Amino acid sequence: MTRAEIQKIVTPIxxxxxxxxxxxxxxxxxxxxxxxxxxxxxxxxxxxxYRELFFINAWQTLWRTVVGLGLAVVVGTILGxxxxxxxxxxxxxxxxxVGFNAIPKATVVPVVALIFIGQxxxxxILVAFMISFFPISVSIxxxxxxxxxxxxxxLRSLGASRFTVFWKIALPKxxxxxxxxxxxxxTLAFIGTNLVEIVTPHGRGLGSLFDxxxxxxxxxxxxxxxxxxxxxxxxxxxxxxALERIFAGWAERRPT
Amino acid sequence: xxxxxxxxxxxxxxxxxxxxxxxKLIEIENVTHAYRTVAGxxxxxxxxxxxIPQGKFCxxxxxxxxxxxxxxxxxxxxxxxxxxxVRLHGERVRSPRKTVGMAFQNPVLLExxxxxxxxxxxxxxxxxxxxxxxxxxxARELLAMVGLEDFEDKRPSELSxxxxxxxxxxxSLVHKPDILILDEPFGALDAFTxxxxxxxxxxxxxxxxxxxxxxxxxxxxxxxxxxxxVVLSGxxxxxxxxxxxxxPGPRPIDMLYSTQSVDWLAQLRDQIEIAQGRGAKTEGxx
Ligand SMILES: Nc1ncnc2c1ncn2[C@@H]1O[C@H](COP(=O)(O)OP(=O)(O)OP(=O)(O)O)[C@@H](O)[C@H]1O
Ligand SMILES: [Mg+2]
Numbered sequence: 325m326t327r328a329e330i331q332k333i334v335t336p337i338x339x340x341x342x343x344x345x346x347x348x349x350x351x352x353x354x355x356x357x358x359x360x361x362x363x364x365x366x367x368x369x370x371x372x373x374y375r376e377l378f379f380i381n382a383w384q385t386l387w388r389t390v391v392g393l394g395l396a397v398v399v400g401t402i403l404g405x406x407x408x409x410x411x412x413x414x415x416x417x418x419x420x421x422v423g424f425n426a427i428p429k430a431t432v433v434p435v436v437a438l439i440f441i442g443q444x445x446x447x448x449i450l451v452a453f454m455i456s457f458f459p460i461s462v463s464i465x466x467x468x469x470x471x472x473x474x475x476x477x478x479l480r481s482l483g484a485s486r487f488t489v490f491w492k493i494a495l496p497k498x499x500x501x502x503x504x505x506x507x508x509x510x511t512l513a514f515i516g517t518n519l520v521e522i523v524t525p526h527g528r529g530l531g532s533l534f535d536x537x538x539x540x541x542x543x544x545x546x547x548x549x550x551x552x553x554x555x556x557x558x559x560x561x562x563x564x565x566a567l568e569r570i571f572a573g574w575a576e577r578r579p580t
Numbered sequence: 581x582x583x584x585x586x587x588x589x590x591x592x593x594x595x596x597x598x599x600x601x602x603x604k605l606i607e608i609e610n611v612t613h614a615y616r617t618v619a620g621x622x623x624x625x626x627x628x629x630x631x632i633p634q635g636k637f638c639x640x641x642x643x644x645x646x647x648x649x650x651x652x653x654x655x656x657x658x659x660x661x662x663x664x665x666v667r668l669h670g671e672r673v674r675s676p677r678k679t680v681g682m683a684f685q686n687p688v689l690l691e692x693x694x695x696x697x698x699x700x701x702x703x704x705x706x707x708x709x710x711x712x713x714x715x716x717x718x719a720r721e722l723l724a725m726v727g728l729e730d731f732e733d734k735r736p737s738e739l740s741x742x743x744x745x746x747x748x749x750x751x752s753l754v755h756k757p758d759i760l761i762l763d764e765p766f767g768a769l770d771a772f773t774x775x776x777x778x779x780x781x782x783x784x785x786x787x788x789x790x791x792x793x794x795x796x797x798x799x800x801x802x803x804x805x806x807x808x809x810v811v812l813s814g815x816x817x818x819x820x821x822x823x824x825x826x827x828p829g830p831r832p833i834d835m836l837y838s839t840q841s842v843d844w845l846a847q848l849r850d851q852i853e854i855a856q857g858r859g860a861k862t863e864g865x866x
Binding site: 472474475477478479480481482483484488492493496497499572574575 | 653656657658675676677678680682684686688690691692701702704705706735751755761
């Protein structure tokens with residue numbers, strides 16, 4: 325391992341340790357009891373006590389986020405294609421999407437819960453989807469509509485169909501923007517999932533574990549859930565980064 | 581007797597004109613075109629006539645914005661004129677066809693493909709059933725011809741501007757098009773690289789003859805490369821002047837300094853000034 329590589333791993337770990345130490349020190353210095361503010365040293369026991377619940381609920385949160393995000397990718401891409409390839413559809417859909425995106429999703433959760441009573445998995449996925457598809461469709465739409473005409477013409481002049489031009493040129497060319505949007509979307513979908521889990525309690529997901537911690541005034545548990553959420557968020561984010569490396573690695577800036 | 585004779589003469593003439601048509605690969609006849617814009621129609625081409633015989637190299641020069649790129653799009657079948665006809669092989673162009681190759685000022689190489697894969701791209705459209713090895717062999721052959729044999733597996737961003745333009749030329753030729761359409765392909769290059777590529781064009785033509793239409797702003801380029809230079813008038817463009825560059829055989833770059841070439845360049849210069857609406861020699865030397 326080179327020095328640069330070691331540095332790349334050690335630096336963030338050091339940063340985390342420093343933050344935890346400061347946090348521990350602050351709670352100790354203020355003399356806060358655990359029901360006011362938990363210290364990092366209280367978190368591990370809380371996690372260990374409920375470890376089984378943590379894993380079950382983390383899995384619930386994870387799969388519903390991923391399915392919601394997957395749905396957002398499919399629908400967002402289709403919408404983006406429609407808007408990117410047709411000026412009229414863009415003019416028609418854009419204000420609608422902006423308006424829809426502006427609605428705070430916390431207000432949508434109870435509405436959805438009322439419409440689909442008892443369909444917890446479905447509701448959670450739906451909200452995760454609704455909160456995250458917007459950046460994807462916008463990035464695809466912009467990528468397609470700003471494609472330089474020459475790129476289109478090299479294939480169109482050979483009689484290639486619109487679909488071929490999309491598949492061979494427009495889509496790969498948009499991938500870097502797409503992954504940029506996906507990094508935003510994955511975090512949003514995650515927020516959406518947790519929002520439903522906390523607002524409409526149905527006993528599943530890390531959000532509901534957080535809620536039971538709140539009801540039981542178990543602050544160490546609540547903080548342990550927050551840390552677990554952070555870790556899950558990081559895992560999801562870097563999963564998208566890994567996908568980006570594979571599919572759009574060519575766009576990475578090379579040292580020149 | 582007399583009528584039979586006349587009928588024979590007529591048929592003979594007809595046969596001749598069909599043959600004549602075949603020899604003329606591209607014919608543009610009375611083409612008029614306007615873009616529909618928010619501010620109303622913008623006439624771009626006005627009764628334009630042009631024909632390029634099989635195997636000839638035609639250069640088109642004209643003031644900026646007069647409609648040259650529009651002309652290339654009409655020939656490629658990407659657009660259709662309001663009136664008049666564009667014919668390829670005597671047949672009216674109704675849609676894009678596989679026998680056209682295009683290259684632009686911007687080399688438009690795809691960054692996610694290697695140079696070799698970029699050159700293969702047209703074959704994927706034109707000859708989808710062709711074996712991969714065969715496609716690659718064909719692309720390698722061309723890349724070697726332009727001196728890029730060591731860059732096949734590089735990405736476009738790893739090449740210099742001139743090298744990218746060479747790769748772009750290979751891509752436009754890989755499927756052996758009947759007609760090569762070049763829209764200012766050397767416009768963004770420095771003078772030395774440009775002259776290199778001019779010579780390369782002659783070399784490519786000698787190895788695999790093709791018919792070409794070159795749009796350019798560089799009169800020396802047009803004289804060095806073309807068999808025929810067409811000057812278009814300002815917008816809406818019409819054929820203003822046609823100059824035959826009668827010079828068979830190899831063209832060394834110093835042919836540009838011959839008295840003959842200097843004379844051709846002066847003629848073209850005058851025509852451009854007329855096209856720009858300044859009128860030749862009325863305002864003195866510019
Ligand atoms: N898609 C379009 N819609 C409307 N107007 C257009 C369109 N494309 C070109 N024009 C206009 O038509 C005119 C001719 O354009 P064209 O690109 O054919 O010119 P050109 O001769 O190639 O110019 P240049 O030498 O600068 O490349 C220009 O005035 C341009 O503004
Ligand atoms: Mg142009």
